Amino acid sequence: MNRGWSREEVAVRAARELRDGYYVNLGIGQPTRVADHVPAGIDVVVHSENGVLGIGPTPSRQLEDPDLINAGTELVTALPGASFVSSSDSFAMIRGGHIDLSILGAMQVSSSGDLANWAVPGVAVKGIGGAMDLAVGARRVIVVMDHLARDGSVKLVESCTLPLTGRGVVDQVITNLGVFDIAQEGFVLTELAPGITVEDVQVSTGAAVTVRFPETPVRGCRVAVSESCER
Amino acid sequence: MNRGWSREEVAVRAARELRDGYYVNLGIGQPTRVADHVPAGIDVVVHSENGVLGIGPTPSRQLEDPDLINAGTELVTALPGASFVSSSDSFAMIRGGHIDLSILGAMQVSSSGDLANWAVPGVAVKGIGGAMDLAVGARRVIVVMDHLARDGSVKLVESCTLPLTGRGVVDQVITNLGVFDIAQEGFVLTELAPGITVEDVQVSTGAAVTVRFPETPVRGCRVAVSESCER
């Protein structure tokens, strides 16, 4: 499980998918950490479902405002250019297709881009929250997650066995083992984490994996937590 | 046509239907003038479709603001407690049933409360504007109009011949001849303008008129433009 990229390295790798001018929504937990690794020269606006557009870093003790939190109920700050809106307006941004990129966690992703991340039968449900809205509404959806579940079961599957959050909604998956596009032919491995082989990926994946590394090594540089990557 | 109440007296009579705390929308033209006759001690908030809640009187030359107009595109003022909203929010007030009373003009009103006030076949259409929204959305709809059309034809009818603005939406009609409730049995005459007889009303109305004057003369005082009426 700890092979390949660390969770922080996955966040760094996901941050390289950000483009200048993007409005992005970062899911609760690991996706939220992507904000800590925005590459230099890239200006993005971070949206939170609870009505904040333009989230900034965690405040210092003196700047804490109990009324200023993100969807994970963590205290945050607002950057210059921020705006506060109601929940219906906030979800109008999501559902109306105005969010360029949503980065979410997942329990399972299928080879046709189905996403399951809200319920496990027999286990106490955590609720739906904004996940279904983001899955369908955002222009592009990237899932960041461990390649295998804690119990060792596969999470990249032919067909989800867990209740769906959205159907055919995921565009890309970034796990500790590598980067996968969801394409016509299913999972397309485009990049491997250091020390990981195609075979490693195949045995840990519950569906066929097509391998198609980019000919030009645009993403070929090594991902490191502390350095951002030249394009 | 000039029998009974003048147009201004009709506006005064309509103003007596206002209750303290009402949110009201006054249609373009004669209904707008009802605002000039709000009885003493009655506090109402006047709404305009173009996104003004809390319209005040016409401004003096120095206070004119080209950005502050009513739905009739007349320059207005905003009273203390006013708020400005978008068109969708403004119509949420109307359509969501938050407007207590809408006072509208009409071409025809039927004995079942159908309202026709937006189109005459063969005559250039003026458009729909907010009339259909107000007709259906306001909790109470009062029509103020001349009892007969300019060509002498009846406007209170069994069944509208003109295209409808709303079906079964009118609660009360105030004309130069008197005041009519729309009830189960159709038009119910509850009050006569001075000098007008029940027969005058009946010959000018295209539907049966039930007469039911209130036993206690709550509305029995003479309507005068310059004096408000004790309840």
Next chain:
Amino acid sequence: MDKTFDDASAAVADLPDGASIAVGGFGTAGVPWALVRAVREGGATGLTMVTNNCGVNGAGLALLLQSGRIDRVIASYIGSNKEFARQYLAGEIEVELTPQGTLAERLRAGGAGIAAFYTATGVGTMVADGGVPLRFGPGGETLEVSPAKEVRRFERHGRQQEFVLEEAITTDYSFVRASIADRHGNAVFHASARNFNPDVAMAGRITVVEAEQVVDVGVLDPDSVHLPGIFVQRVVEAREVVQ
């Protein structure tokens, strides 16, 4: 026109058993603590709550749950609210889980006179296809599940897409927490404490605003009112936030 009440208890004194109440707030921001507490101190029971997350552990709506006053909840998230999860799984309450955006839109629709709307959120999931447990039995078995909803194709941005029909929500009461309100009920929120509050306010037949500060009419800038007073029937000052 003065919509102010002496205190939160007076503002909810007529709340009957079985009432439906939409409640603003997300996490601990913008929660109408005083009104919720007043309901707890009052006697009303058999309540239906419409709320994003039904309070946090040991505070707000979680206390109403604890005292057994809630029969039914429409919410998007249970999260780490242990009492909410326990009552749901033990079959003590009925829960209608709704995507968060659909919940906000259903409340706004209720307030705006829209009976129902088609959204893409939930298509291809149990939200549209039915099967989300509404009520469990005492043994943990599912007694009732959400029904299948109508799914229909519409063109959007030149592309055919499926949408599911969701119905509006209106409530008997709505509870709102604002930063400042005037005596007409015009209200202003601060930062992310706005959240569901304006949507909730529109959906209620009797909307009660508790504000940190109540000011005279004319103090608020008409361009900066977040919630116009037309959506508000009662106002109460609740300066301290006692969760």
Next chain:
Amino acid sequence: MDKTFDDASAAVADLPDGASIAVGGFGTAGVPWALVRAVREGGATGLTMVTNNCGVNGAGLALLLQSGRIDRVIASYIGSNKEFARQYLAGEIEVELTPQGTLAERLRAGGAGIAAFYTATGVGTMVADGGVPLRFGPGGETLEVSPAKEVRRFERHGRQQEFVLEEAITTDYSFVRASIADRHGNAVFHASARNFNPDVAMAGRITVVEAEQVVDVGVLDPDSVHLPGIFVQRVVEAREVVQ
């Protein structure tokens, strides 16, 4: 991030023939005069306009009508706009007359990802039953009328009522007039000049804001932004109002 353009012409230079454009404004308040003028000075034709009243006599959109650049209008009101009425009755343009609240809601729905919604407005009228003339022939005969729409019963506030299905509107471009905008496109309106502008902004794939004043990011109070920059792609300063 800087969404500003040098002037209105630069901001609409890529507008193609046949584009659809939603335009804010009501009467003479909040009308994006500079952008409309830039379209007139540009070459685009065969346009579809979504607008409450299609300009006033001899100004704004009425001038675009006059120069024969508009094929189709979705509007609520013709009123005393003589050129609009003339072209409609002469069959030079197609007009879809829509109740004003339905028009605003259709634009908001388009921007909010709602495909369609049920409203009571228009039930029992030609708006729901069909028959509103869309296009007249040269001899004044009606060539095409609006279709009948689906009517369905829903319960609202405990009462069964009929509602008509209305579809959302999205457009290729949207034109907005604001009082102040920053370089991210966050905008603030003044008084009744807000009107359709926020709704229009949400519905456009490319939304252009002309503002009386463009300010740096950070100047506007986040609690007081009426139109968040996420709905805005281009910003241009248009200080003078030249109708």
